[in-house]
Amino acid sequence: MIPFSPPRIDDKIIEEVNDTLRSGWITTGPKTKRFEKQLAEFSGMQKVLCTNAATTGLELILRWFGVGPGDEVILPAYTYCATANVVIHCGARPVLADSKKDHYNLDPSSVANAITHRTKVIIPVDIGGYPADYDEIRDIINSHHNLNRFSPGSAMQEKLGRILLLSDAAHSLGACYKGRPAATAADIAVFSFHAVKNLTTAEGGAIALNLPDQFDHDDLYKTLNIMSLHGQSKDALAKSQVGNWRYDVLMPGYKANMTDIQAAIGLVELNRYKDDSLKRRETITDQYNAGFSNEERILLPQLKDGDTISSFHLYQIRIQDADEEQRDRIIEEIFKQEVSVNVHFQPLPLLTYYKNSGYRMMDYPHAFNLYQQEISLPVYYNLSDKNVKTVIAAVKHAVSKIMGE
Numbered sequence: 001m002i003p004f005s006p007p008r009i010d011d012k013i014i015e016e017v018n019d020t021l022r023s024g025w026i027t028t029g030p031k032t033k034r035f036e037k038q039l040a041e042f043s044g045m046q047k048v049l050c051t052n053a054a055t056t057g058l059e060l061i062l063r064w065f066g067v068g069p070g071d072e073v074i075l076p077a078y079t080y081c082a083t084a085n086v087v088i089h090c091g092a093r094p095v096l097a098d099s100k101k102d103h104y105n106l107d108p109s110s111v112a113n114a115i116t117h118r119t120k121v122i123i124p125v126d127i128g129g130y131p132a133d134y135d136e137i138r139d140i141i142n143s144h145h146n147l148n149r150f151s152p153g154s155a156m157q158e159k160l161g162r163i164l165l166l167s168d169a170a171h172s173l174g175a176c177y178k179g180r181p182a183a184t185a186a187d188i189a190v191f192s193f194h195a196v197k198n199l200t201t202a203e204g205g206a207i208a209l210n211l212p213d214q215f216d217h218d219d220l221y222k223t224l225n226i227m228s229l230h231g232q233s234k235d236a237l238a239k240s241q242v243g244n245w246r247y248d249v250l251m252p253g254y255k256a257n258m259t260d261i262q263a264a265i266g267l268v269e270l271n272r273y274k275d276d277s278l279k280r281r282e283t284i285t286d287q288y289n290a291g292f293s294n295e296e297r298i299l300l301p302q303l304k305d306g307d308t309i310s311s312f313h314l315y316q317i318r319i320q321d322a323d324e325e326q327r328d329r330i331i332e333e334i335f336k337q338e339v340s341v342n343v344h345f346q347p348l349p350l351l352t353y354y355k356n357s358g359y360r361m362m363d364y365p366h367a368f369n370l371y372q373q374e375i376s377l378p379v380y381y382n383l384s385d386k387n388v389k390t391v392i393a394a395v396k397h398a399v400s401k402i403m404g405e
């Protein structure tokens with residue numbers, strides 16, 4: 001069976017993790033701090049704080065920005081549930097916007113229509129690793145009308161003076177937006193290092209900061225670091241220094257710190273990310289593109305447009321004219337040929353909690369059409385050229401079988 005996206009765990013990773021275990025320091029410490037610095041450099045962001053997941057990173061930012069009851073946060077119907085769940089945790093309301101007609105990412109005009117005086121944050125998601133339309137969304141945020149009706153409800157909202165542009169960059173570390181690192185197009189980007197993501201730390205995430213000049217990024221880093229660790233004035237490493245036992249609690253904080261065991265994996269992964277992992281992913285997607293080029297019924301994903309380039313996290317094909325049931329049968333046929341595939345994602349209105357909360361799938365027609373024809377193919381470092389060929393043959397066979405010759 002060809003798996004969907006196993007992590008790349010080799011001797012290098014195991015040695016670095018062993019080194020951490022033997023060092024006697026296994027929670028947040030020197031390796032996490034080194035990983036943060038290297039991530040900031042790589043992503044072009046001013047400051048990075050590592051967390052135990054992207055989900056907690058997103059929630060910390062919403063809490064820091066003072067998002068709560070009565071507030072609205074705009075995000076795509078077409079995303080993983082984490083993007084919306086954190087908004088619910090804060091007591092605010094997720095307002096869903098539709099995808100573009102032929103692309104999973106947010107449709108800026110749908111975002112514009114969803115803004116009200118209650119909107120505090122917009123969370124574009126770089127689906128599959130392809131950057132959202134940040135410039136268009138930023139222009140909408142900065143329009144006269146939207147600046148005027150923005151009504152700050154916290155000190156940080158007052159200080160920013162507009163809607164926060166927060167990127168759910170769970171898929172897109174290493175992507176390019178108009179020639180620069182994609183994360184820099186947002187005010188804040190949150191990466192995920194979950195086991196299936198492009199770069200993994202088993203579980204983990206990072207908050208990357210790029211706010212306007214009125215924010216002091218060193219101060220903000222300290223605040224978020226304290227928020228991520230119970231509100232304690234000192235972290236474990238500082239407390240372990242001789243005689244430095246006393247600490248204070250400044251707020252009822254969260255528990256969201258990354259451990260050095262995770263950072264050890266991340267350091268190895270990041271070191272080989274750009275020139276090795278991403279290159280291999282790109283080659284695999286090129287092979288898929290070539291393999292499906294003569295198949296009119298298989299619509300290929302957009303991965304490049306000039307100097308906007310995906311991080312090649314997902315290879316999402318669509319089966320032209322397929323309905324949901326046909327797509328499901330095609331997937332069954334592919335699995336019968338010992339190839340694992342996936343669907344990214346079931347739009348939120350299809351999921352019980354969101355359906356019961358009153359979100360209706362018919363209000364997001366593009367998202368539904370994309371979903372019902374979507375299949376994600378395996379992309380991972382150790383997927384061999386031979387296995388890529390097997391996947392291509394399996395998909396073609398399944399499509400012919402279900403959709404007809």
Ligand SMILES: *Cc1c(COP(=O)(O)O)cnc(C)c1O
Nearest residue numbers: 053054055080082170192193194
């Ligand atoms: C994986 C994922 C997340 C959550 O990441 P965790 O690190 O598992 O919390 C959030 N958003 C999207 C789009 C994801 O795919």
